[in-house]
Structure formats: C-alpha cells, structure tokens
Amino acid sequence: MNPDHILSQLNQEQKIAITQMNCPVLVLAGAGSGKTRVIVYRIAYLISIGVNPWEIMAVTFTNKAAEEMKGRIESILQGNCIGMKISTFHSFCAGFLRKEIGLLDYNNSFSIYDETDSLSLVKECLKSLDLDKRSIYSPERILDEISNAKNSICDFRNVNDEVGFEDENIQKLYFLYQKKLRENNALDFDDLLVKTLEIIYRFPEVLERNKYKFIHIDEYQDTNRLQYFLVKAFAGNGENLFVVGDEDQSIYGWRGADIRNILQFEKDFPNAKVISLEQNYRSTKPILNVANLLIRNNSIYRGKKLWTQREGGEKVKFYNAIDEHDEALFVGEEIEELVRNKGYNYSDCAVLFRTRAQSRVIEEAFLEKGIPYKLIGAVGFYHRREIKDIICYLRLISNPYDFFALKRIINQPRRGIGSKTIEHLEKIHSQRPFPIDEFEKVAKDLKLQNEKSFMLDKVIDFSLLIKQIREKYTEFDLGKLVDYVLKKSGYLKSLKSVKTEESEARIENLNEFKSKAIEFSRENGNNLEEFLSRLSLINDVDNLSSEKGFVNLLTLHCAKGLEFANIFIVGLEEGLLPHWNNIYKLETLEEERRLCYVGITRAIDNLFLTSAKRRLIFGKTVIPRFSRFLLEIMSSDIENLTNVPYFNTDGFNAQGLECKVRGKEGKVKRGGKEFQPGRESVDVDFREEYKNLAEKVKDCVCFNVGDMVLHKYWNEGQIVSIKDDELFVAFPSQGLKRFEKSNAQHYLNKIERK
C-alpha cells in the first residue's frame, strides 16, 4: 500500500499529525474527530514507508479497542503487518511478565487475580488479623487504599519501602495481602504494572530485549501514574512517542487516572508537537451544541470548540418521566418508533446509564415490549459459579501454587474435605508454599499421618488428580483439556447426577466455555497461561460488535470510544448523574460532567435525555431534582456553574432542546404489568419550576451553627460547625457530613424552629 494513498484519506491536521517523525507527538482530539483513526493511519503509514511491524507498539484502553484497531490496520494493509504489538497496558504487562518475572522469583505461570479475587483475599486478610470488616476497614476501602498506594510508587527499585500507610492496621493488611499473593504465585491488576516497572528499574538490560521503536498510546487522558511511568520507561525521551487523547473525556480519575499526564505532556517530553483536532465527523449540530454548552462549565477546560460541517439534524429531546418505569417505557417506545418508521436497526440504538442498577427496569420494559437488547459489560458469564470453578481448575493446573483457586475447588465436587482440613492445609502452605501436585512428598516430610481430623488420604487423592492432569495438559488442546478436567475431576458427573433445570443450565454453560476455549486455541495457539490471562483481563464489551439486531444497554463509562446513531441517556437527576458520591468536590463533580459529555458525544443522529420525577432507590422512593447538567444545557448564559446557583431563572433558553411531558398524571395506573401511560407530547416551560426551586434556595442561604436542616436523602440534621468555607452537619442516620459552604444551599433546606 503506498503512503500517498493512505494520506489522501485524511484531513490537513490529521495528515500533519501522522507524518511527524523523530519527535514526541500529542494529538488533542475532540470527541468524534477521528482519534482512533489517527492512530490506525499512523501505524499503516509507518509500515507503508518501510518500518518493520515488530518495531511498532500501540496501547489502548480496552481489549476490544485493541482488536478493532488491529483489524482496521490489517484491512488497510491487506494483512501486511504481522508482529506489531497492540494491546492494553495490562495485557502488555502480562505478556512481558510471562517472559521476565523469573527475575523477581516468581514462577512465570503466575495467576492473575481479578477484582473479585482480590476482594476475597482482602477479606481473608481481615479475618486473620481479626479486624472487623464492617468498621472503617471495609474490604472495598482497603483494596482502594492498596491500589492507591501502588499507584503512588515512584522508585521501583525498592517497591516495598515506597508503600506506606498512616494507619498501621492497613499497613499490616497490605503486607499480608502481598504475602498471600506471593504464596499463591499470583498478581493483582496493579501488580502487573508494578512488577513490570520493578523489573525495568532493577534490571535495565531487560528493556533492551523488549524494545519498540514507535509507541502509540490511545486515550492518554485516562492513564494513571503507573501507566505514565511505563510510557516513560518504554518511550525514553519520547522520540517517536505518539499519544492521543482528550482531557474533556477523562473519566477514570477514580481509578487513579491522572489528567495531568495529558496536561503536562509538553513538559514531560520537550520538543513535543501538539496538534488539535476539532472537526467533528460524528454528530449533528444540535448535539454538538448541547455538548459544548455542557462542557464549558468545567474549570479544567481548554476551550476548544467542536464544529461540524453537517447541516440540519433533529433537535435533542428531553423527557421528564413520572418514574423509572415510565422512563423505560418512553425509551422503548421511541426505539420502536425509530426502528419502525425511521429505518434504523435496533443495534443503532444505545441506552446509557450512570449505575448498573438502572439497567434492570429498562430490561424489564424491553422484555415486555419484545425489544431485543444486549447488556454490555455485565460480568455475567465469567462470574457464574460453574465457570469460575472450571477456571480455578485450569488455574491450579497452570499454577499449582494457587492455593486460593485450590480452596474453591478442592471439595467441588464433594470429596469429603471440610473446612478443618482446608484450614490446616492452608497453614502449611503459608509457612512453606508448595505446589499441590507435590503434596504427597510434603505430607511425608511433615509426617502428617498423626494429625487428627485431617483427611490426608483424600487430599492426596486430590493432589494426584491434579498431578495426573498436569502431566498431560500441554499435549491437549484447550477444548480437550476442559473436557478432560471436567471428566477426571468428576465435576460433570456430579452435575449430571442432579437432574434439575439449574444443573442442565450449568452443563450448557460449561459447553459454551469449552467452545470459547476451542475458539481461543484456534486463534491464539494452545497456550493455557495466555488463555487464563485473557480470561482475567477481558471484559464483555466484546459482545458489542459481535451481534446485530440488539439495542445496546451500557454504562456511560463503557460507552467511551463508541458511537451510535441514537443515544438515550437516562436518569439525568441530581444524585444519579452527577452521582451523590461525587457532588461535593469540584474535581469529581467535573468528572461527572465529562462523563455526561462523553455520553452526549456518542450520538450521531439523535439524542434523547430523560429524568424521572420519582425513583425507587434502595427500595425507597425519592423525589430527585433535575440534574444540574440539564439546567446547564438549557440556560446557556451561565458561565461557571460551581459559583452560581445552578437554577438560573434568567436567560432561560432551551437551545436545541425539545421538551415532552406527560399530560395528565391522574390516568396512570401502576400495578404489575398493567402500567400503560399513554404519552402526550407538549412543549413545556420550565421557568415556573425553576422559580420555585430558586425561591427555596433563597430562603436558606445563610446557615448558623445549631440550625436544623433537611437533606433530601439523609433527612433531618443539625449544623455543628462552620469554618472557612466548610460546613459540618450531623445526621442521626449518617453521622457527620461535610459540605462546601458555597454549595450547601443546593442540598440543605433550613427548618424553622417553633
């Protein structure tokens, strides 16, 4: 393929970007401006001018994006690109470590623990340190702290000295957690990055044999510190480093993504060329209008403006539903309309929500209406019991030190090995880790015969089973191996002996797993470790491209990088989007706004926004307010949201927005499946509503210590102290909560005392 032909398919800025050589390049690519396209064509261009594919590496954020990118490059070059490395940070590191981790005294058949595994491990640690998990030491928090600590390491030559906690219990937990991982010859997600860096820092020569000359990073705004260090390590001074990103789409701050990485690129890599792409090739004008109106409320905002040549386009539609069922029905009806009369396919539609819990109601409505849908990114399949079981068998076969996996399956199916025996076994393992297939020898060394209540024979039987499978597993292809394990272990037999629908389904699932294994070995060769890596690191976003004819239901986070003709964003309410947890701090609030922005900019032709007047949360009805994001979109003259009361009554201007509300509420009957709203479409004036809200706010602008206040969700509370711009309120149900003075009025209503 000749280079000129490749360049002819790009606009001026894109062309400039991809032809830069021997200098660091940052492409600031607005939503829909061809971000991925730029990387794809850059790589194709490099190969077309004679660069060797194996000198090229690209990192994307999801496995799906990586696959897609590979496919597109292959089709441009007609397959002439074997050897280029395109993967996520995590799977890149996993591959690196499979080769090199021996340097750190791990075995290269290490297991990768996913978040669920890590969480269980933390729970174990809590138990053995005798800490109450419902105190401040909740497993989730601990895991979070550990992850944060790993993300703030700077010197990877002495990783252990670098990780410190103020709380000594957490420090202990951390050490125990790491110790257990090591005993199991296992790594968690962060460790994949940390260990890679540790090797590079301690054994610089390793880098030489793992070098890539041309490095590309997609979604640079979402890289965390560890990933940033990886980029630095592999890219050196940045010569031929090519990163693409958009600070307005940074939505992974909570996972340690550091927006500074992109903001400071020019400092990190001197002589960098920065190229902005602002022409949007995706959305209609009204959609872009709304997107711009929203995002300009952020303080971290470079002020670029997306524009499009596309003329016309439907207005953005807003529906204020009665409750979440009504909302779901609205979405369903509109989709039916789009499919029936506008010539769209179901798969041209996507419903985006902030929290997974929101999907259920929508699913119910779709089921009732007979709208086919796919829930994207739900853990579903791989978290089913039988699937986890078979994975643990495979893990143990690959990595016989994995005691964690062992515990799950040693008595699955029943082998008469109870908790007492397992406890004992674990004690031995934690003193001197051993591979299960050599247990017989260990037992002899330790003279375990005398132990009471220890099912020695049965454990030996089990260890022999694993040993037997291990002796042959490299000969089998993965499909056969799955079969063999299920048969030898008696797992299948015990499932078959119970003749319930449930067990039938389990067997069915195991068959599906087998075909996945076969498929994998056909495409990637017969490598169990690779297969297991893939299983831990993959997420089900793959469901997306594979099947047509289904409406896609996904979280806003999942939607990053995707596009659909018709987008529905549901639940635009204070507390949901923006989410409660992120409302009180400017940085997190702005991230919520970016999240909303990401959602809006996924739309090609039609954008629908919905909210509900009442919603069931935690089994309780709440009456939410409009999301401030909605109001920002509607009142276009607010300069900076966080300093201005967000329901401004002046300058109301529903630009690009068409509002629909149900006419009469009286007619609505809620009850089982009878719910049939019968929608009416009218233009509505929101000003009345704003006025009411604004008056409420005016009433309670000044707070004093001792005032009683009412909070939407936490009910009654009392102001206990006010200092500087902070305000502390005690709620009987919640304890002490902090508010920013400038914001407090939006959440608290003063109660007059009699």
Added chain:
DNA sequence: AGCTAAAATGTTTTT
C-alpha cells in the same frame, strides 16, 4: 458438616 432461613449490608464507574 452442611443446609436452609433470616438478617444485614450495600450499588459508581473498570483494566
């Protein structure tokens, strides 16, 4: 030891 039933606890997003 292993199961069932009741109680508690938790939902933000994911590699």
Added chain:
DNA sequence: CATTTTAGCT
C-alpha cells in the same frame, strides 16, 4: 430492592 453473610437448625 437484591445480594451476600450469618445464625440456627437438622
């Protein structure tokens, strides 16, 4: 409301 954990029972 829904899932997970625990207690209490056989």
